[in-house]
Amino acid sequence: MRVLCSFVGGAGHLVPQIPLHVALAEAGHELMLVGRESAATVAPAGVYTRIATRPDRRTQLADTVAPLTPVDIEHELSVIERYFAGEAAHRSAAAMRDELAGVDLVVCDEVDFGAMAAAQRAGVPVAVVAVIASGALVRPDRLVGALEALRLRLGVPAPIRPRGDCFVVPFAPAMRDPRFPAPGDALWMRPEPGPAPRTEPYVVATLGTEFNTESGDLFDRILTALATAGTPATVAVGRDLDPASFGPQPSHVQVEQYVDLDAALPRADIVLHHGGSGLFVRSVLSGAAQIVFPMGADHPFTAERVRDLGLGQVLDPITATPATIAHTITSVRADRSTRRRAEALRLATLALPAPFAIVERLEAIAQGAATTR
Numbered sequence: 001m002r003v004l005c006s007f008v009g010g011a012g013h014l015v016p017q018i019p020l021h022v023a024l025a026e027a028g029h030e031l032m033l034v035g036r037e038s039a040a041t042v043a044p045a046g047v048y049t050r051i052a053t054r055p056d057r058r059t060q061l062a063d064t065v066a067p068l069t070p071v072d073i074e075h076e077l078s079v080i081e082r083y084f085a086g087e088a089a090h091r092s093a094a095a096m097r098d099e100l101a102g103v104d105l106v107v108c109d110e111v112d113f114g115a116m117a118a119a120q121r122a123g124v125p126v127a128v129v130a131v132i133a134s135g136a137l138v139r140p141d142r143l144v145g146a147l148e149a150l151r152l153r154l155g156v157p158a159p160i161r162p163r164g165d166c167f168v169v170p171f172a173p174a175m176r177d178p179r180f181p182a183p184g185d186a187l188w189m190r191p192e193p194g195p196a197p198r199t200e201p202y203v204v205a206t207l208g209t210e211f212n213t214e215s216g217d218l219f220d221r222i223l224t225a226l227a228t229a230g231t232p233a234t235v236a237v238g239r240d241l242d243p244a245s246f247g248p249q250p251s252h253v254q255v256e257q258y259v260d261l262d263a264a265l266p267r268a269d270i271v272l273h274h275g276g277s278g279l280f281v282r283s284v285l286s287g288a289a290q291i292v293f294p295m296g297a298d299h300p301f302t303a304e305r306v307r308d309l310g311l312g313q314v315l316d317p318i319t320a321t322p323a324t325i326a327h328t329i330t331s332v333r334a335d336r337s338t339r340r341r342a343e344a345l346r347l348a349t350l351a352l353p354a355p356f357a358i359v360e361r362l363e364a365i366a367q368g369a370a371t372t373r
Helices: 011-026 073-097 113-122 144-154 218-229 261-267 277-285 299-308 322-334 336-350 355-372
Strands: 002-006 030-036 050-054 105-109 126-129 166-169 200-206 233-236 253-256 268-273 289-292 312-314
Touching: 002 011, 002 073, 011 030, 011 105, 011 126, 011 277, 011 355, 030 073, 050 073, 073 113, 073 144, 105 113, 105 355, 113 126, 113 144, 166 355, 200 218, 200 261, 218 233, 218 253, 218 322, 261 268, 261 277, 268 277, 268 322, 277 289, 277 299, 277 336, 289 299, 289 322, 289 336, 299 312, 312 322
Parallel strands: 002 030, 002 105, 030 050, 105 126, 126 166, 200 233, 200 268, 233 253, 268 289, 289 312
Antiparallel strands: none
């Protein structure tokens, strides 16, 4: 089976798919990957026979860091309609056009509407992988008009199905906002488990790979808090920021462009992050408590799940002072019930079906489609 894997955004749109990609490759299928150049750096070696990337600005150092702005939920929801079902969809569909010949299955992220449309137009079945843990950012009822406009522009003969021929959810059911449940026929899948936690007093901080350059002075305030806290800490600022620009730090605080989070997080007892779904899940799998600074996209919804599930604390990224951040680290570290809840959710996540079980379902879908073509 030839499988074309696509992602439309940053690393957070690719990473949740990777366990499924690996399982498909291990089952003997041929995989190709299409997506953004900067995010494709996280793609595992030996999985894809070909990687076709498109350049983006994240491949160069940023000149400045944009100031923080208050979160506007309505704006974030509209971005899915206007951008991901608009400009980004057209760009993704164009990238897919020359790659679909001979393909048996397309696997893409849940906002890669261009890949879904291109595959439907070509008669290729689509497996859509959820990348928003809370489920609250992508709302099909708000997408009807935007997807119809996309369908007409791309010449897709039938309505675009935003959940494809099957919808794979690589998150525990409890992570999802109960107001936005997964479809009843969703295929739940265990994410990559990573090393077993061996937690110690150690903090990992990151603001991801998209909002790191829109974080104002938040990195500086976090670094000041970590300097006073005295606990060993590592801060990942992203490949497009220069660690030297943050000045000298005490010996217990390391500032890096890139950190292997799969290796670092299992050591950490606390993770400071922006609220991206990927960091949320990785923190859960590491058994760590979380302190979230929601800045945009799905962050506020993730922050709600962290708070509602008792996995840590949420701080305002604009108003949180170094003293507040340091105090919150101390209080979260002292709350053993937070760690117990994190461990319970970790075990529930690991109990989900392994990716190879999903592969069997995808093989059946592709075979069924082949018999009708």
